[in-house]
Amino acid sequence: MIFISKFLPYGKQCIDQEDIDAVADVLSEDFITQGxxxxxxxxxxxxxxxxxxxIKISALKNEGIEKVHDKxxxxxxxxxxxxxxxxxxTNSRHKDALLKAYNSINDAIVGIDxxxxxxxxxxDFKNIWDYLGYINGDTVQEDLxxxxxxxxxxxK
Amino acid sequence: MxxxxxxxxxxxxxxxxxxxxxxxxxxxxxxxxxLVVTMSLDSIALMPCSPSIGxxxxxxxxxxxxxxxxxxxxxxxxxxIQSRMLNTAKGPAVHSLRAQADKKxxxxxxxxxxxxxxxxxxxxxxxxxLIIKDNKISGVVLNNNExxxxxxxxxxxxxxxxxxxxxxxxxxxxGPHGEKRSxxxxxxxxxxxxxxxxxxxxxxxxxxxxxxDFTKLQEECGDDTYLTFSFDLKPSYTTxxxxxxxxxxxxxxxxxxxxxTGVGPRYCPSIEDKIVRFSDKEKHxxxxxxxxxxxxxxxxxxxxxxxxxxxxxxxVHSLPGLENAQITKYAYAIEYDAINSLQIKPTLETKxxxxxxxxxxxxxxxxxxxxxxxxxxxxxxxxLKLLNKEPLILKRSDAYIGVLIDDLVTKGVKDxxxxxxxxxxxxxxxxxxxxxxxxxxxxxxxxxxNEEQYSRLLEKKANxxxxxxxxKNNKLLITAEVKEIFKENNIECPKNSMNYYDLLKRPxxxxxxxxxxxNFEYDKEIKNQVEIELKYQGYIKKAYKESEKLKKLEEKKIxxxxxxxxxxxLASEARQKLKxxxxxxxGQASRISGVNPVDISxxxxxxxxxxxxxx
Numbered sequence: 001m002i003f004i005s006k007f008l009p010y011g012k013q014c015i016d017q018e019d020i021d022a023v024a025d026v027l028s029e030d031f032i033t034q035g036x037x038x039x040x041x042x043x044x045x046x047x048x049x050x051x052x053x054x055i056k057i058s059a060l061k062n063e064g065i066e067k068v069h070d071k072x073x074x075x076x077x078x079x080x081x082x083x084x085x086x087x088x089x090t091n092s093r094h095k096d097a098l099l100k101a102y103n104s105i106n107d108a109i110v111g112i113d114x115x116x117x118x119x120x121x122x123x124d125f126k127n128i129w130d131y132l133g134y135i136n137g138d139t140v141q142e143d144l145x146x147x148x149x150x151x152x153x154x155x156k
Numbered sequence: 157m158x159x160x161x162x163x164x165x166x167x168x169x170x171x172x173x174x175x176x177x178x179x180x181x182x183x184x185x186x187x188x189x190x191l192v193v194t195m196s197l198d199s200i201a202l203m204p205c206s207p208s209i210g211x212x213x214x215x216x217x218x219x220x221x222x223x224x225x226x227x228x229x230x231x232x233x234x235x236x237i238q239s240r241m242l243n244t245a246k247g248p249a250v251h252s253l254r255a256q257a258d259k260k261x262x263x264x265x266x267x268x269x270x271x272x273x274x275x276x277x278x279x280x281x282x283x284x285x286l287i288i289k290d291n292k293i294s295g296v297v298l299n300n301n302e303x304x305x306x307x308x309x310x311x312x313x314x315x316x317x318x319x320x321x322x323x324x325x326x327x328x329x330x331g332p333h334g335e336k337r338s339x340x341x342x343x344x345x346x347x348x349x350x351x352x353x354x355x356x357x358x359x360x361x362x363x364x365x366x367x368x369d370f371t372k373l374q375e376e377c378g379d380d381t382y383l384t385f386s387f388d389l390k391p392s393y394t395t396x397x398x399x400x401x402x403x404x405x406x407x408x409x410x411x412x413x414x415x416x417t418g419v420g421p422r423y424c425p426s427i428e429d430k431i432v433r434f435s436d437k438e439k440h441x442x443x444x445x446x447x448x449x450x451x452x453x454x455x456x457x458x459x460x461x462x463x464x465x466x467x468x469x470x471x472v473h474s475l476p477g478l479e480n481a482q483i484t485k486y487a488y489a490i491e492y493d494a495i496n497s498l499q500i501k502p503t504l505e506t507k508x509x510x511x512x513x514x515x516x517x518x519x520x521x522x523x524x525x526x527x528x529x530x531x532x533x534x535x536x537x538x539x540l541k542l543l544n545k546e547p548l549i550l551k552r553s554d555a556y557i558g559v560l561i562d563d564l565v566t567k568g569v570k571d572x573x574x575x576x577x578x579x580x581x582x583x584x585x586x587x588x589x590x591x592x593x594x595x596x597x598x599x600x601x602x603x604x605x606n607e608e609q610y611s612r613l614l615e616k617k618a619n620x621x622x623x624x625x626x627x628k629n630n631k632l633l634i635t636a637e638v639k640e641i642f643k644e645n646n647i648e649c650p651k652n653s654m655n656y657y658d659l660l661k662r663p664x665x666x667x668x669x670x671x672x673x674x675n676f677e678y679d680k681e682i683k684n685q686v687e688i689e690l691k692y693q694g695y696i697k698k699a700y701k702e703s704e705k706l707k708k709l710e711e712k713k714i715x716x717x718x719x720x721x722x723x724x725x726l727a728s729e730a731r732q733k734l735k736x737x738x739x740x741x742x743g744q745a746s747r748i749s750g751v752n753p754v755d756i757s758x759x760x761x762x763x764x765x766x767x768x769x770x771x
Contacts, residue, residue: 114663119583120695126581126702133753140709140746140753 033058094135101131165191167538168296168306170283170341172200174524175516175531176312177266178226182535183308184275185225186603188542191304192270192278193296195316195336200278201231201266203524204315204332205359207259207447207455213575214525215252216556219591221528224536224557225604227269228528235261237449252577252588260448283313284340288348292510299339308538310513312531315357317342317493317518322356322410323486324464332359332490342493349508351496355572356411356418357522358426358460361468362485363478365452368444372477390477393439394427397474401467402431410462410489418491421522421572426460426489427471442475453484462489494520497564498737503547504534504561507738513538520569521560529557536602548602549740551710553582553703555595566737566747584699589688593617619682620689627656627686632673641672660690709743712760715767716740723762730755 026037038056046054055071057064089095108124133139166188169180176192177200184190194200203209209232210218222229237256270276287295287303295305319337321328331337346352373390406412409428411420420426425433430440443457456478461468465486472481497519499507504519506512515534516527537547550558559580564573580586586594596613599605605613632638633653642649647664656674659665667676667683676683689696720726720734729750739745742763746756 116695120692123584123695123698123702127698137753140742140756143708 033060097131097134101128104128104131162298162302162304163191164305165189165277166306166542167191167308167310167535168193168304169310169312169535170296171195171312171314171316171516172270172278173312173314173516173527174201174228175314175527175534176310177201177270178221178228178528178531179310179312179513179515179535179538180270180276181227181273182225182532182604183310183539184273186536186539186543188275188539190276191306192276193281193283193298193304194278195280195282195331197267197278197280199263199335200270201263202332203257203259203262205357205460206457207237207445208254208256209524210252210254212252213556213577213579214523215254216577216586216588216591217525217529217560217575218253219588220555220557220595221525221532223591223595224532224599224602225609226528226532227266228525231262231266231269232257234265237446256445258448258450260450282336282338284338285344286341286348286509286512288509291508293512307542308511308513310515310531310534310538311341311518312514312516312527312534313338313341314517314527315490315492319490319492322416322462322489322491324408324410324462324467325413325415326464327410327415333485345495350499350506352493353496353520353569354418354491355494355517355520356416356420356489356491357424357572358420358462358489359487360427360456360459360461361472361483361487362447362453363444363456363472364482364484365446365454367478367480367482368454369477369479373444390444392442392444392475392477394431394442395439395474395476398427398471399431401470401474402428402463405463405467406432408464408467416462416489416491419571420489421574423574423576424460424522424572426462427458428461428463430458444477459487460489461487463487492517494518494569496520496568498566498568500565502549502561502565502740502744503537503541504530505537505541511538511541517572519564520573521564522572522574526560526573526575529560532604533557533561536604540602548598550595550598551703551707552580553585553706555591556580556586559586562744562747566739566744567749582699582703584692584696585703587688589684593685616682619678620685623676623678623682623686624657624689626676627660627690629655630674631655632659632670638673641669645669657690660687661693663691706743709746710741712742712763714739714741714745714759714763718763722766723759725758726755727752734759 026032026035029035031037042054042056053071055064055067057068059065089098104124104127108121108128111121111124130139134141167180167183167190169176169183169190169192172180172192172194176194180190180192209228218229218232232255235258237258270278281298281300281302283296284299285297286293286309287297287305293306293309295303296309297303316331316335316337318339319329319331321330321332321334329337329339342352368390370390373392402409406428409426410416411426412428412432420429427440430437434440440458442459444454445457447453447455456472459471461471463471468483468486472478472483475481495506495514495518500514500519501507504513504515506514513534515530519530521527521530533548533550540547550561552559552562556575556579560573560575563569563579577583592613593616596605596610600610600613631653632650632655634650639649647669650659656670656676659670660667666687670676716738720731723731726734727750730748730752733748733750734745734755737744737748739748742756742760745751745759746753
């Protein structure tokens with residue numbers, strides 16, 4: 001195996017004849033999966049990576065998946081996984097809703113500090129509830145249908 | 157059996173309670189020939205239970221009914237003993253007026269008004285059956301077999317349908333206070349396809365004034381949330397002895413002894429309910445209030461019960477101040493038939509029979525104000541339909557009446573429905589001080605508000621705007637004198653001069669203060685409105701924005717003949733509920749219990765595909 005250069009160019013393809021030959025070799029042999037090349041690959045990888053981190057699975061045969069579960073679980077409990085402070089939101093509507101909910105929370109805090117009557121603060125609380133409901137589906141969004149029709153094709 | 161045709165009317169109103177009176181007056185005012193059929197002329201606009209009108213939630217209803225041209229507020233004003241504004245410390249959204257009306261005078265004044273009114277006839281009789289042709293109402297049949305024809309009929313039968321009075325083990329077929337009841341009407345409604353529920357409510361004993369030891373009551377005052385009540389409301393409370401008597405005799409109560417089948421009101425529990433449900437509570441608060449200046453019976457609020465008479469005697473005597481009290485009328489529970497309100501449209505017309513309307517306790521509500529509000533709307537809509545005009549449907553953001561009717565026809569009722577401010581999402585918009593600004597114009601378009609009232613409304617609106625402009629155009633200059641006045645009033649003085657508009661936004665600053673600096677020549681009412689608008693502007697705007705969202709969903713109409721089976725992927729409970737309620741809009745559909753936002757989206761997509769553009 002050729003020693004891997006430090007950088008793999010992303011935009012430009014760097015497959016050369018040696019790679020093509022290696023693939024062709026495998027295709028002309030008996031195994032396409034679970035063959036000796038796999039073992040060879042695993043041995044090579046383990047030179048670079050801690051052996052415990054290598055789990056052999058077959059999604060097709062549903063083998064080894066539970067070992068992945070166990071590995072993740074032990075990593076969590078050992079404290080190997082650090083939660084970073086960034087929050088991941090999957091779409092812009094959700095992000096918008098979270099920001100609005102956050103603003104309403106601040107408004108509610110201001111109202112509480114000013115000792116306003118409950119009926120005023122309740123307006124902010126209802127907004128918080130509704131905005132969060134946009135994300136988990138508890139709130140009917142009056143403009144959702146317009147959004148759906150604008151962004152998706154419903155078909156005839 | 158031969159039926160005698162006794163006459164022909166545009167509208168017949170069955171029952172002359174609070175709902176019936178409003179309905180009849182509305183149709184009469186709109187110019188329709190109206191007949192009221194009542195069991196007894198003496199029981200028109202009766203107040204069979206509490207002598208008070210208004211209170212939390214109900215006071216707002218009263219103001220709205222008045223704004224729309226209803227009569228209950230006017231009648232109450234003429235017959236007041238005492239009145240107070242409640243919840244003043246909790247902010248304007250929940251201010252509500254509560255008043256004690258004179259029980260003897262109130263019905264009398266209402267009857268006089270009805271008798272003098274044009275387009276209105278009153279007869280005594282009991283309606284036992286309806287005349288239907290092609291699923292359309294065409295008249296009523298009385299118990300003496302008289303047949304009276306009409307184009308529209310409004311049922312406001314209150315608690316009289318198959319009513320049973322329960323006192324302990326005693327069960328009497330009777331309406332409230334020993335009156336007659338209707339025997340067959342609810343069975344006939346059932347035959348027409350209406351689903352009937354059995355509900356119950358109760359009333360406390362009445363005590364002879366002379367037998368009350370007031371000295372004992374004045375000493376032991378209730379907690380101070382009730383200080384805003386009339387001083388004529390005397391607090392008392394239950395004792396351990398009361399608890400003991402109830403627990404010892406629980407099986408003799410109509411409710412707990414299993415003699416009653418109806419479902420009682422959750423928010424108006426009997427005293428045995430309170431003792432059982434809140435068994436760890438030491439004392440339960442009670443109030444004594446006068447019923448009328450013409451007779452000396454006092455009403456024991458909070459003490460409704462269906463215990464037998466001998467137990468009632470013991471219970472009353474266990475209360476402080478009432479050790480020697482004489483009971484003039486015993487408490488009782490009353491069971492009655494009501495219809496399932498999901499069978500009614502938001503106009504209060506029934507879904508099954510055209511031009512048949514129902515209003516009041518027959519729809520499963522409790523309370524005079526709740527009944528009056530429905531009666532008014534039913535009357536207005538029956539009247540509008542006869543004129544081929546669009547009905548009046550109040551939204552939840554328009555009025556408490558809108559909340560009430562929407563709750564009834566969209567969610568249905570399991571126990572007698574009482575209006576509470578917490579039922580309204582838009583409390584800040586539905587204040588009792590702005591009921592006229594919200595609703596008078598609608599009343600004018602329905603002809604229940606006359607020219608003079610309408611022009612006064614327009615004047616009021618104009619004055620409010622003028623005053624707001626004036627506050628923007630005038631500045632307060634901070635002089636030494638001004639600083640002094642602020643100091644005297646213990647209010648922080650602004651550092652720089654500012655216009656009165658901005659000044660009034662501050663919570664502590666009122667016209668009372670700034671009148672000392674600038675003469676704003678406007679009525680107190682106008683100034684009050686402007687104060688509220690300026691101080692709560694931010695929140696009112698937010699609430700208004702929310703109501704706009706609601707309006708958008710209400711505007712997405714659902715055709716009446718939609719086939720819910722053709723809407724794919726609806727949750728089965730949602731589909732069943734949608735079929736039952738047949739909502740008029742996506743907004744109403746979203747409020748049905750069991751219908752989720754996903755179902756609403758699916759329904760919306762179906763509507764768009766099937767019925768084209770519905771925005």
